[in-house]
Amino acid sequence: MPPAPGAVPGPSRPGAPAESAAESTRRLRRVPPEPVPSRPLPPQAPLWGAGQRPYVTFADPEGYDDERARPRPLGRRxxxxxxxxxxxxxxxxxxxxxxxxxxxxxxxPGDDGRPGTFAAAGELWHSAPVDDLFPPTVDGRGAGPGGADRTWTRIAVAPDSGCAHAFDPLLREALAPAGCARLLRATYTDATRSHVTTVGLLFTKADAAAMTALADRFARQDLGVRTDLMPLPYAAEHTLAAGFGAHQRASWTVSVLTDAPVVVYAVSGWADGREVGDPQPAAAAMRADATTDVAQAGLGHEAQGLADRVERRLRKNAEPATEQPS
The missing domain is CATH 1.20.5 (Single alpha-helices involved in coiled-coils or other helix-helix interfaces)
Known part of the structure; x- marks a missing residue:
């Protein structure tokens, strides 16, 4: 109930000053806060004993491995x-x-729009000089039997051509799935002029997938070591290889590349035109325990060593087409 007219209300709690009659409402007066009783803090144990100094360590901080709160150093894995x-x-x-x-x-293609290495390699048959693919002299360091050095000298280069009459029928059939864009061939002789070797680059029309499938087929069916699938040599007239024909083939190798649309092959024989009744693939003729005449003469090393180095030249000429200028 409101106070009676003229009555002066008393303080609302102890310690508050009395209101005067001039005050119209209590809300305009400032009432001091009610004192809160103080409670003493519990005694705290000293951090170290009397006369002792604190020991400070700079070890890694600890974290927790799992919900069981097992500590572990945060700085370690x-x-x-x-x-x-x-x-x-x-x-x-x-x-x-x-x-x-x-x-x-x-x-x-690269970022600058140039073709990739696979396509660049496929264009080398008409863009690269013949000396870049078939150098006049090929250094075969360590390519001979027992790691002996070899040097081959080019004695003939065949005009670039198709594949119609360049392979025996069975080999032509085996290579047919890849197609034939162009065939390049050259014939070399060794430093003693005792051997002749034809090395060839068959540029196909196949893409990377088709080349991979062809390489898998050659490996799976051992097509590269069959005597009825030997490459034909290039017997240039009026050269040391003039008598290097189908019956003079002694050793050979065929490599189907998967990073370029190219089949690299080589076939070797004696320079004196002797016929070979038992030709041997290069991989077999290069074995340390091989005792055939072909193996003893190093004709497997002639074919494989020259094919390997011509293949390296092919890759080297394909790489600059996709390299970024420094």
């Missing part, structure tokens, strides 16, 4: 974290390598 980091690193490197390899095989 657990075994599982280290393994996970290593796996991520390997996967990342694999993805990067796969991307580079995919760009090579898929013939992706």
């Amino acid at each position: 657990t075994r599982s974290q280290a393994v996970a980091a290593a796996v991520c690193l390997v996967l990342g490197a694999g993805l990067l390598t796969g991307a580079v390899t995919g760009s090579w095989l898929a013939d992706d």
Whole structure:
């Protein structure tokens, strides 16, 4: 109930000053806060004993491994974290390598619009000088039997041509799925002029997938070591290889590339035109325990060594077409 007119209300709680009659409302007066009783703080044990100095350590801070709150240093990795980091690193490197390899095989153009290495290699038959693919002299360091050095000298270069009469029928049939864009051949002799070797580059019309399928077929069916699938030599008239025909073939090798639309092959024989009744693939003739005349003469090394170096020249000439200028 409101106070009676003229009455002066008393204080609302102890300690508040009395209101005067001039005050119209209590809300305009400032009322001091009610004192809060103080409670003493509990005694705190000393951090170290009397006469002792504190020991400060700069060890790694601790975290917690799991819900059981077992401490572990935050600056160290657990075994599982280290393994996970290593796996991520390997996967990342694999993805990067796969991307580079995919760009090579898929013939992706570079950032500047130039063709990929696969396509660039396929154009070398008409863009590269003959001396870049078939040098006048080829150094075969360590290419002979027992790691002996070899040197081959070019004695003939065949005009670039198709493949109609360049292979025996069975080999032509085996290579047919890849097609024939152009065939380049050259014949070399060794430093003693005792042997002759024809090396060839068959530029196909196939893409990377078709070349991979052809290479798989050659490997799976051992087509590269069958005597009925030997390449034919190039016997240039008025040269040391004039008598190098089909019956003079002694050793050979055939390599189907998967990073270029090219089949690299080589076939070797004696320079004196002798016939060979038992030719031997280069891989077999190069074995240390091989005792045939072909193997003892090093004709397997002649074919394989020259084919390997011409293949390297092919790759070297294909790479600059996709390199970025420095």
